Amino acid sequence: MPKTKPHRREELRLHRTGHTRVAGVDEAGRGAWAGPLVAGAVMLNKNFPAKMINDSKLLTKQRREKMFVHITKHALSWAVAVVPAEEIDKIGLQEANRVAMERAVANLHIRPHAVLTDALPIRVGRMKHKAIIKGDQKVLSIAAASIVAKVVRDTLMESAHKRWPHYSFKMNKGYGTARHQAALKQHGVSPLHRRSFEPVRNVLLKKRRRSSK
Helix, strand or coil: CCCCCCCCCHHHHHCCCCCCEEEEEEEEECCCCCCCCEEEECCCCCCCCCCCCCCHHHHHHHHHHHHHHHHHHHHHHEEEEEECHHHHHHHHHHHHHHHHHHHHHHCCCCCCCCEEECCCCCCCCEEEEEEECCHHHHHHHHHHHHHHHHHHHHHHHHHHHHHHHHHCHHHHCCCHHHHHHHHHHHHHCCCCCCCCCHHHHHHHHHHHHHHCC
């Protein structure tokens, strides 16, 4: 486990100015070749038991899943939003990232006073908002959101593996591994692939060239 862990300082600073309901927001799946973007939004209360919470990328699968239960049980409110591959292709990755996080905030059953996001500013109306570089490593509520987003997305990709097992989605979660690349070349592109991403686009271009000969 890393020596430094996410802290409550950002949330407590907001609490002191009357913003007692603070939502942390993060996404999972940004760099994958296949599957959706999933954003998580988590609102913690002052007494949230923070033990073992960390950036999702720094936790094992077993620890993430354990923390997912811990977070969803104790959070004041939590929500997710899913942006599918076809929407990512249509609006672009950066906008899809923003849209996913905005939808996750909108899905919270309790409206926050303030929103903290990992790096990317989003549109939250009149709510106070701050984007924090490496927020998933520094801010407790953002770290909690990163865990929620990651576990939900991994579950979706493991389910997709049952339908398209030759892409090994259960193992690679849609990210670009050598095995995934080989499967693309052998089996072509699935409905879950992001056609605007270069490795996938190249496979489609080669297929079109062969068809036109």
